Amino acid sequence: MEEISNTLASLRQEYGNRELDKGNLKKNPIEQFKDWLDDAIKIEANEPNAMAISTVSKENKPRSRYVLFKDLINDEIIFHTHYESPKALEIIANPNVSGIFYWPEIHRQIRFEGKCKKASVEISDSYFNSRPRGGQLSAIVSKQSKVIKNRKEIEDKINELDEQFKNVDIKRPENWGGFSIKISYWEFWQGRNNRTHDRFSYSYKGNDWNIERLSP
Ligand SMILES: Cc1cc2nc3c(=O)[nH]c(=O)nc-3n(C[C@H](O)[C@H](O)[C@H](O)COP(=O)(O)O)c2cc1C
Known part of the structure; x- marks a missing residue:
């Protein structure tokens, strides 16, 4: 344990000097989010859309x-998942969610809070239909987060279904689909040298976004 503590204590990364200032922030957090996501995609961040x-x-x-x-x-x-998974049941019982993106390559984090609900049937169908066949079969077979005996159990079911649906388009099962999050709070974090990071929050107040600088 002491060894791990020493190793962790010696990990120290500087974050560079990319600036985030009120003058170059977009008025609307969605536009700011799109800009940062674009940057993460451009620099080929690993799984830039993982949140x-x-x-x-x-x-x-x-x-x-x-x-x-x-x-x-x-x-x-929008994200997609199993509607009977623990996360889905939790969202249906309590729509308040919080989320976070982190792009370490450019030292940026985005945090958000909002309310989540099932996405429309059209959104869910359209995404399901765009998935590769393997992903469609796995969505049907998986009872997400339930305990299973072994991997073979899933693989056998996928093979069985693959045979059953040979040459047939696979339809989205009703227990799988999208969720959409309406965000009422955003926070943008730009890592800076010496831990003097730039942070800005956007809170939806009245009919507009109120932008505030936060202490690092
Ligand atoms: C990078 C990454 C992306 C993931 N994307 C999804 C996704 O889009 N939908 C999903 O249901 N699970 C996804 N998972 C798996 C979930 O993290 C989780 O294990 C699973 O959904 C069960 O969660 P639950 O038991 O809280 O419902 C992803 C995992 C990782 C590491």
């Missing part, structure tokens, strides 16, 4: 996991 989403269980236990941000529709963040 962690936190929900709260009925027992008041907070839980986080990564999902893939797949679209921005009507300024809402």
Whole structure:
């Protein structure tokens, strides 16, 4: 343990001097988000659309996991999952979620808070139909987060279904689809040298976004 503590204590990264200032911030956080996501894609950040989403269980236990941000529709963040998964059941019981993107290559983090609901059937169908066949089969077979005996159990079911649906388009199962998040709070973090990071929050107040600089 002492060894790990020493190793961690010696990890020290400087974050460069990319600036974030009120003058170069977009008035609308969605535009700012799009700019930063574009930058992350341009520099080929690893999985630039991976975001962690936190929900709260009925027992008041907070839980986080990564999902893939797949679209921005009507300024809402879309991701797809199993509707009977723990995260989906938690969202249906309590729509308040928080999420986070981190692009270490450019020392940027975006945090958001909002309300989440099932996306429309059209959004879910359109994304499901765009998935490779393997992903479609796996979505049907997986009872996400349930305990299984072994990997073979899933592989056998996928092979069985693949045979059953040979030469047939696979339809989205009703228990799999999108969620959309309407965001009411955004926070942009730009890492800077000597831990003097730049941070700005956007809170939706009245009919507009109120932008504030936060202490690092
Ligand atoms: C980078 C990354 C992306 C992921 N994307 C998704 C996704 O888009 N949808 C999904 O259901 N699970 C995704 N997962 C798996 C989830 O993190 C999680 O293990 C799973 O959804 C079960 O979560 P739950 O038990 O909280 O419902 C991803 C995992 C990683 C590491």
